[in-house]
Amino acid sequence: MDLVKLQIDGKEVEAPAGSTVLEAAEQAGIHIPRLCHDPELSPWGGCRLCVVEIEGMRNLPASCVTTAAPGMVVRTGTPAVIEARRTILELLLANHPLDCLTCEKTGDCKLAEYCYEYGVKESSFAGERHNYGIDDSNPFIVRDLNKCILCGKCVRACAEMTGKDNLDFAYRGFHARVTTFGDTSYLESDCVFCGNCVSVCPTGALMEKQMKGKxxxxxxxxxxxxxxxCGTGCNFDLCVKDGKIVGVASNPDSVVNGRALCIKGRFGWDFVYSDxxxxxxxxxxxxxFVPVSWxxxxxxxxxxxxxxxxxxGPGSFAAxxxxxxxxxxxxxxxxxxxxxxxxxxxxxxxxx
Amino acid sequence: MLFLIGTNTTEAHPVIGYKIRQAARRGAKLIVADPRRIELAEEADYWLRLRPGTDIPLLNGLMHIIIKEELYDKAFVAERTENFEALRETVEKYTPGYVSRLTGVPVEDLYAVARLYATTDKAMIFYTLGITEHVCGTNNVMSIANLAMLTGHIGRPGTGVNPLRGQNNVQGACDMGALPNVYPGYQRVTDPAVRAKFQEAWGVSLPAGVGLMIPEMFDKANAGEVKAMYILGENPVLTDPNSNHIRSGLARLEFLVVQELFLTETAEYADVVLPAASFAETDGTFTNTERRVQRVRKAIEPLPGRTNWQTIMALCAKMGYPMHYRSPEEIFAEMASLTPSYSGINYSRIEKEGIQWPCPTCDHPGTPYLHARSFTRGKGLFQAIDHIPPAEMPDREYPFLLSTGRVLSHYNVTTLYSAGIQSLWSEEHAEVNPDDAARLGVETGSKVKVASRRGKVVTRVQVTDRVPPGVIWMSFHYRETPTNVLTSHAVDPVSKTGEYKVCAVKIEKI
Incomplete structure (x- = not known):
């Protein structure tokens, strides 16, 4: 395999040719924050949180869509980079509910994690806010578009993992949102309820309904x-609290399926607690029938x-x-x- | 290239279906042979809408063209196979015109697919119950093997004959010897050396003759020869063909034990019902469709107070054969010590990632694909196979062909107990072609009575061109519409698999 040599934060790094700057940094143990990037999905470059400084380049390129080139000199934590990331987070927070106390995603929210890391408590960009109704028309997925940051991971998961193409961006500017064909509820759409969109969502926009409040x-x-x-042999995590299963979560270390699951694997587990x-x-x-002891x-x-x-005789028995x-x-x-x-x-x- | 025949992958094996769709969209050629316009038919380069039960003519027809045009892998055929001349003679009469008349597939598609499959370097065939659930299921499978061997599409990565196994652990249940003719690892019960090995390990004398297969068990139960049964985690009343025959067999038993999660239709016939523990309540392993042995882990305490292995152990002890396992890991270790294909596998090796058998030793990495250098019997044996029509075809009295299968949202008869799934998909919707629907005067949502020579059920209808005219398609998930009341009693003579995919029915609007 061809390797390229570059410098990231003063470290000499070797990465396979064709790697992005973000992947090269990752390999060198340098974490670059990201919201829209996902190793299982195609590169997007939309959230801009992964911006870095690269010598000789104008502006701050997004490291998830910039190919590592020989001799590149990359800095991932300069004041300009930090400033840019803070501004991006503030812009996202300008139109994001701050109900983290009761949000289901708290503890696993990428937006909250980066706001914490970059010390962003509130937004200085006051303005109009969304007030979308919550779609919980189906038994499996709760969709709260007020918490959507338009990273497009669900769109790509639906298209690239499941291949259903049931989700895409609709409308323009402030009104842009991710929705189904015809902007219907999930239930009325072609959704197959695999929940792969839920497994990649970085915020509380898409949540497992079964886990709500649990x-x-x-x-x-x-x-x-x-x-x-079925016989595919997908792996997943059973999520347990106080000796009780509350849900299923994808486990990315599953060799057969990665994070992909279907409706049965992700949401069919509740037969266990059928009355x-x-x-x-x-x-x-x-x-x-009379109940008796074992x-x-x-x-x-x-x-x-x-x-x-x-x-x-033994031949009169079968099992x-x-x-x-x-x-x-x-x-x-x-x-x-x-x-x-x-x-x-x-x-x-x-x-x- | 991916050639799907008799598999509705996106519904029956959804995650494999995703991967097939991803591959097709990345540029892999996709061929789908299926009477129904399944989802992947929409993605396919070629959709061969063959008539149900004409798989052998289709496959013979493809081989006819491949041989005529000398597109077969001559080196592979010479070095790795035998009996080629018999195959050549048999497929000689399956000319494109003849095959097209039998199958309904256009001649030009036969040529295109034959050439594409034969000339692609890496081509995989996938099949599942659409191939096996016929009176000629075994011959269907062997015809697929013929095609793969003829073109050398076997024994290399990205090739091969890939049966997609149905249940989560149907591969493992076979591997474990839950079959009447073999011990674990397909070691024959009739082989004296094998029997001696198990007698020594288990400390008892073991029976020499091959046991009964499921349809024979129920035939003998009906005849009063099988008197008692123990049924673990199966609901044959809903899932076996011709279920009235199953019901009468169960009713005649003197004693029936059912170990189950729920009081199923089968359990209702039991004298004793033992509550079972679910997958979440036990440690163990499942073996998937690619022979990958993977861990199952206990997440919660067993709801009935004990796991299934503990129940079976307790019963054995009461019958004078105490067992001493302290954990499923110890059971696995004993099994592996007696099963060459599993003997290199243990729980610590599969802690992170499963291993594909055969894995004979602890330093063996497992086997991702089979038949690399030779077949199990040495050379691959071509089988000369002629068309075998289904046992029961539509006629004047029963003019529709009924085919059956699974739908995405359900899995056999377990998901009926999932509140979420059941709230959206709670009843059968038989697929009926718009032409037939117009003639019958029904629309989506109408109720109809479907009757075969063996029984009748009531179902709602979904009008759709997924099915061709003359064919209706139903799942078998719902107890209110127990489709297998209708299905055929005919079985494949070798595997004894029922012909779920073809029987004759009539439909009446109600």
């Missing part, structure tokens, strides 16, 4: 696991299966294992059928 972001224990629906879940063993008595249920199963095995259960559960079930019941009559739905 937990602050820093309280969540995240347990990486594998999706229980129809069985919690105690049931025995049929006089045609009706001991009683297992004693009955063991006694009846022994009896039938002895009376009719179905499950393509939804773990390898370990399947291994044990087939071992039970073969070693305990003495038959190879075990199958599962691979064929049906």
């Amino acid at each position: 937990a602050r972001r820093w309280e969540l224990k995240r347990v990486k696991t594998t999706c229980p629906f 129809k879940r069985l919690k105690t063993p049931l025995i049929r008595r006089n045609g009706k 001991e009683e249920a297992l004693d009955l199963v063991a006694a009846r299966l022994k009896e039938i095995r002895e009376k009719y 179905l294992s499950s393509a939804r259960c773990t390898n370990e559960e399947n291994y044990l079930l087939q071992k039970f059928v073969r070693a305990v019941m003495g038959t190879n009559n075990v199958d599962h739905c691979a064929r049906t």
